Amino acid sequence: MNTSQTRSLGPLARLALAVACTLLALPALALAQQGATISGRVTSEAGEALANASVFLQGTSIGTLTDAEGRYAFNVSPQNVTGGPATLTARRIGFRQASAEIQLVAGNISQDFTLESMPTQLQAVVTTALGITKEKSQLGSAQQQLSTEELNTTRSQSFVDQLQGKVSGLTITGSGTAGGSSKIVLRGSNSINGNNTPLFVVDGFPVANDNRGSTPDGGSLSNLGVDAGSTISDINPDDIETISVLKGPNAAALYGSRAANGAIIITTKHGRSGQVRTQLNTSYTWERPSIFIDWQNLYGQGSAGNFRYVDGKGGGINDNYDQSYGPRLDGRLIDQFTGPQQPWVAHPDNVDSFFDTGHTFSTTVAVSGGTENANARLSLGNTNISGVIPANSFHNITGSLGGELKLGSRISTTASLQYARNRAKNRPGMGYNTGILEQFLWFGRQVDMDALRNQFYDEDGNLFNWNHNFHNNPFWLQYENPQRDNRERVITSASGTYKVNDWLNATLRAGLDSYNWRFERMFAKGNLAFTNANYAGAFTFLNQYNSENNIDFLLNATRSLTDRLSVDGLFGATRRYSEYRTDQTYTAGISVPGIYNVSNAAISPTLSNYYSQRQTNSVYGSLAFTWDGWWTVEGTARNDWSSTLPRRNNSYFYPSVNTSIVLTEAIPSLASNVLSYLKLRAAYAQVGNDASPYQLASTYNGESNKFGSLPLYAVSTNIANFNLKPELTNSFEVGAEASFFDDRISLDASYYDKSTRNQIINLVVSSTGGFLTKSLNAGEITNHGFEALVTLVPLRTGDLEWTTSFNFARNRSEVVSLAPGLNTVVLASQRSATVEAHVGEPYGALYGRTYKRDATTGELLLSNGLPQQGPTALLGNINPDWTGGWNNTIKYRQFSLGFLVDIRQGGETFSNTNMMCEQSGACANTLLGREVDWNNPGIVGKGIDEATGQPNEKNVTSEQWFQAKWLINEAYTYDLSYVKLRELRVGYNVPTSFVNRLSASAANVSLVARNLWTHKNIPNIDPEFAYSSGNAQGFEYMPIPQNRSIGLNVQITP
Amino acid sequence: MMIIKRLATIAAALMLGAGVAACNPDSLTRQNTDPNNPTDAPPGPVFTNAVRMAVNRWLGSGYSMNQTSFVTQQLAQTTYPTVDSYVDLQAASTSGTFDGAYSGELSNLEKVIEKGETLERPSIYGPAQVMQAWVYAYVTDTYGDVPYSEALQADKPDGAVTPSYDAQKDIYAGLLQSLGNAATDMAGASGASEGLGSADVIYGGNLQKWQRFANSLRARLALRLVNVDPATANAELAAAFAGPGGVFESNADNAILVWPGDGVYDNPWTNANKGRDDRRMSRTLMNVLINSNDPRTGVYAQPVEDSTVYPNGYGGMPNGLLQDSSSKWFSLASRPGLAFYPGVTSYGTFGTSAGLSTPSYVMTYAEVMFIKAEAAQRGLGGLSPADAEANYKAAITASLEQWGITDAATINAFLARPEIAYKGGTDGLKQIAVQKWVALFTDGGQAWAEWRRTCQPSTLVPGPAAIVNYIPRRFFYSTREASVNADNMQAAIARQGPDNFGTRVYWDSNPDAAPTCTPAP
Secondary structure, X not given: OHHHHHHHHHHHHHHHHHHHHHHHHHHHHHOOOOOEEEEEEEEEOOOOEOOOOEEEEOOOOOEEEOOOOOEEEEEEOHHHOOOOEEEEEEEOOOEOOEEEEEEOOOEEEEOOEEEOEOOOOOOOEEEOHHHOEEEHHHOOOOEEEEEHHHHOOOOOOOHHHHHOOOXXXXXXXXXXXXXXXXXXXXOOOOOOOXXXXXXXXXXXXXXXXXXXXXXXXXXXXXXXXXXXXXXXXXXXXXXXXXXXXXXXXXXHHHHOHHHHHOEEEEEEOOOOOEEEEXXXXXXXXXXXEOOOOOXXXXXXXXXXXXXXXXXXXXXXXXXXXXXXXXXXXXXXXXXXXXXXXXXXXXXXXXXXXXXXXXXXXXXXXXEEEEOOOEEEEEEEEEEEEEOOOOOOEEEXXXXXXXXXXXXXXXXXXXXXXXXXXXXXXXXOEOOOOOOOOHHHHOOOOOOOXXXXXXXXXXXXXXXXXXXXOOOOOHHHHHHHOOEEEEEEEEEEEEEEEEEEEOOEEEEEEEEEEEEEEEEEEEEEOOOOOOOOOOOOEEEEEEEEEEEEEEEEEEEEEEEEOOOOEEEEEEEEEEEEEEEEEEEEEEEOOEOOXXXXXXXXXXXXXXXXEEEEEEEEEEEEEEEEEEEOOOEEEEEEEEEEEEOOOOHHHOEEEEEEXXXXXXXXXXXXXXXXXXXXXXXXXXXXXXXXXXXXXXXXXXXXXXXXXXXXXXXXXXXXXXXXXXXXXXXXXXXXXXXXXXXXOOOOEEEEEEEEEEEEEEXXXXXXXXXXXXXXXXXXXXXXXXXXXXXXXXXXXXXXXOOEEEEEEEEEEEEEEEEEEOOOOOOEEEEEEEOOEEEEEEOOOOOOEEEEEEEOEOOOOOOEEEEOOEEOEEEEEXXXXXOOOEEEEEEEEEEEOOEEEEEEEEEEEOOEEEEHHHHHHHHOOOEHHHHOOOOOEOOEOOEEOOOEEOOOOOEOOOEEOHHHHHHHHOOOHHXXXXXXXXXXXXXXXXXXXXXXXXXXXXXXXXXXXXXXXXXXXXXXXXXXXXXXXXXXXXXXXXXXOOOOOOEEEEEEEEEEEO | OHHHHHXXXXXXXXXXXXXXXXXXOHHHHHOOOOOOOOOOOOHHHHHHHHHHHHHHHHOOOOHHHHHHHHHOOOEEEOOOOOOOOOHHHOHHHHHHHHHHHHHHHHHHHHHHHHHHHHHOOHHHHHHHHHHHHHHHHHHHHHHOOEEOOOOOOOOOOOOOOOOOEEOXXXXXXXXXXXXXXXXXXXXXXXXXXXXXXXXXXXXXXXXXHHHHHHHHHHHHHHHHOOOOOHHHHHHHHHHHXXXXXXXXXXXXXXXXXXXXXXXXXXXXXXXXXXXXXOEEEEHHHHHHHHHOOOOOHHHHEOOOOOOOOOOOOOOOEOOOOOHHHHHHHHOOOOOEOHHHOOXXXXXXXXXXXXXXXXXXXXXXXXXHHHHHHHHHHOOOOOOOHHHHHHHHHHHHHHHHHHOOOOOHHHXXXXXXXXXXXXXXXXXXXXXXXXXXXXXXXXXXXXXXXXHXXXXXXXXOOOOOOOOOOOOOOOOOOOHHHHHHOHHHHHHHHHHHOOOOOOOOOHXXXXXXXXXXXXXXX
């Protein structure tokens, strides 16, 4: 049904576009007459040009809109040139209207205007889709914009992390490692198996934000097992002028498929005419993990209260064990890995002291300047991070050059080049099997960390460690198993705009974003996870190449049809082409230690190549009519042709409409001292989405390793589908923007409702059909939610001003349907717990094993004094009930204080960390039952003995209790709410008299801090973690906590 | 106006261009041809891969050495006793075996059969049918009723995406018939020129040996039915022994997979023990070996680290302990398998890399002789009790030789031991069952199935930490099936019994009929 609708709308929409273009052209016929020409410039009090101001002769429909430089010019036909006085009026939303008396005579008349602002955040020029600037008052859908100052309050490794808590509806989860990834979701997840992150656009061109994180508990050579960052962090935050967040598909309808999850539009800084200006931003920060585990320090390694070290492999007493149910740490002499008969004492700081203090040094220098006809900006950035994990470092260099050149009055050109180079060393392994922090859960609490730090090998050249059965020395892992990766990226674009006439521009532009990423991970002899024990080491090399180029042709028309009615029209066509290539080489065994090269491979290396390409051709258009500056109706239409869909389904059309009305302008009597501004808006949009490449035909997959000399092939476990259709997201939203008491209070609120149907999913099917998944279109997920941003100025007296804002977002999702006969899709699973897209539940429902309970009383049923696994049940949902941010700026004379509180309420996780550290006896709550000695007083579990039906009286040891309890997922399901003091900045503005001597406009010295304080409900871990960079969330495995950072920042503003 | 016109022309050209791109989707569609993977592949590499997958699964570290060898108490766990107490044998742990078998080797063997049938070459589809039957038998023996007649067709236009579950009785009938047909079809076909050739990693394209394997496997399946359907067992045993090409005649006929041992494709037991030192020999198996002074003791097991503990240096640990009592056995019980570590001399050395290419035994001549011995003792398949002892001795001899004990004096001394010397009657059947169970070491699935059928050795009892008070008689169905094929799975449960460890599969449903099960468990 959908297909036929899509097909029938396609030609209709194309016709509509053609008609629209023609209509746009018609009024031009009326121009080109003789008479008077009135021209001038409209500026603000601050001297800034005001674009899109309407200038007209009062009482007539004669007039025009100002251009980007604030200039206007229009002709008055001879019959209208009265020779007498006339009133010329300039008006623009956000400013008080101004009028001037002129003599309307033939010839040139010049009249400038300076408009007095009525400042409110709701009334400004903002960036929207395709990089077009618009009056926010004329936008029909939700948008939030951040300036460079709001963005760069403090310093963090990626500008994305700086968005945390500042944009309602945007959820960001950063990483605790240097150069790690950030997980981003806007207004909830739409897609079961597809991408759920918004599209990033830099200066009009989509750029890649690939997450290079991989499965966190993957202990294999082919799985990197480290978090190698998000590629969007290649953009230097100091090069960003504004970030505009287009929240729903409504705002992003013109970007097509990839903006179904919203779009984040980045505008970079450009040069301006005038003298050469210099910008400097430099900071130095110190970092420590913000959350540590609450360890127990009464009992050391071992089991049943016994331990003696001989070889760390089981040769002693429990010395192969990596748990802390051993003897009490009372100073007795026991053979340990550090030597025979050593005092058996606690090292309470042993884990905490593993971490170094991290340092981040970051500097950007930029120069810009220009003339009337040309301008340019050059910036260089450098960031050096030495991480909190030993030997982990990250180095980033960026260079950016952008310029504009006007050729005559009609042609202007721009070009930009951004270069980024990232080098990371020794990114730590994540998660359970290969994670660097995993062994601190399975740990001897008596272990002396300094002994491990100071010695990697014993006198005989064997590895030196506290345990040789499960673990490698963590310092040896970081220092002797080198990992490095290097990404070089170029984002470049060029455009030419031809000004056809006063109201019509034609632009041709092209952009290329490409990067090469080289990843090398090397494993020394004896690496338990990766190196084959018979060989001298192992390695994995990976090369990736990613590129995308876009060529756009745009026709952009802006003109007033009458003095009250203006029209904005756009027609565009885009060709997008992208390529991806990856080559991987790995082996579990090399011959000569230290030579990590295929020529040294002792085991035939496994090789893999993958290449994909895809192309989308698109035509699109939009037409917006604005009446009197306060009522706008806009329609957009787009048709895509995708290479990844079957030929008969590869064309898909999607439209959107939106409207906004500024009630306080429409009905001036509505405006008062109390209500200064009120705007209502509504929007509906549809966005289509295509498939990944090569989903249409089933294949056989080969193995690079031959069986002896025999080639191997296996049929793919996915049943391909040559009838795939595009996915469709329908979205509706309404919103209101209002300000009160002369803008002392403003409100921007939205309600949205969206649904994604025909999802392209690799549906899990019964394996007994011979396959594991089947590609098909199925399922529907809905999301509805509410977002609000309230800004107040509670204090504005003399030198003191306090601005505070609160943003709030709640999203409710529901998996409405999946494929026929299917009621759940498992997104991730761990230890009998699953995170599912389950019909009737919100996306991300958490299921797991409960306690076995008595049906009538609800009391636990114990067997031999131990808790038991009950049936699987719904334990919660991984998504928060709501998120919010409270942002404050207090200014007094030269001083300023800013802080941001970031709040997450609700959402649950199954915590592997808490489960493991109880099972291993490492964390403090496992002292229960061994307060006196290892089995004294023991634990008499509260509940009913299943065998007798009587209350349990059986006493078990703490070790037995916790090693029975670990099977019960319910016991380790926690609430993920938190309140964090995310940002703090105390600043001092250097006096102007001094700054002027620096040829700058402002200079600021600040103390900056992040993640200073956290309130949380989950014990032992940071509730802010990403399990992976994909859709599999809701579990954690000893995540590396967010860092607390404190530092100094110096900014010189041009 | 000129400009307008020019612009209109540009716009028209652009729309035309876009239109052309849209109306000529060939160029777009062509970009979507996968350059990485072919849409078809020749049968040889698919067969090789399927055999590798199948052997690695059923004789490898998942099913055999981490699950069934613990259930049948040939191995025990010092470090992760939850396997031994059956916690880690619940659905979450065993689903991978079920799903992997269907989507892995069974599906790929189905493709080879389809290709062979299209080419009308028994030399291609015959070996694939035999291997598929070999796998299906493990699947149904482990879970009971499973999809069979509608399985493996989900990619066909009318193929079942949610196949129904067949009763095990019908699956066995299907497998027996399929093996008979394969043996017949392969008779007279040319294996070398038109067959799988070197891609046949078991017999190198020797179709006569494949016939023997087909008949031998048919005999294995036939005997398994003896407690519930003795008539069919009798007829099928006779047909198998008399099938075209016969059954295995010596160890040279053994179906074995020799691993390249290149670090990528290694013997799965060797590979698993190399990286983990948490498995020990079960006391149940070690007691049988030690009590009879079995020459295979030093092949199956390594001497205990602390050599002063046991008189002859070998010992096993109990199964199913709690963690705080299992750990001490780390150094008090024998590690498995000198067979997998030639050259090993002391603890901590995992031997030379030669162990990596130790073969996996898919089916052996020794097992066939044990089948014949039992058939003879029970007067089945055209054999008579008088033949039992000779077959029994030949079976033990074959097993010893298979494991590298070729010295005739050693073999004869072993055969003459009072525990081993054939007693005949029900005692003889028990001896046959116990010795067969010993010979099946490393094939945990068969050893477990034979124990279920014969109750021998009778010394198997659950450990103190076991979560059920009996030895599991089947595994749980896959958790995936519960979510995507629930109706058919529930129908099977309604027919067969609850989805738990205790439900008996069809051939295990009449224990009273087994003479070696006295008293019945």
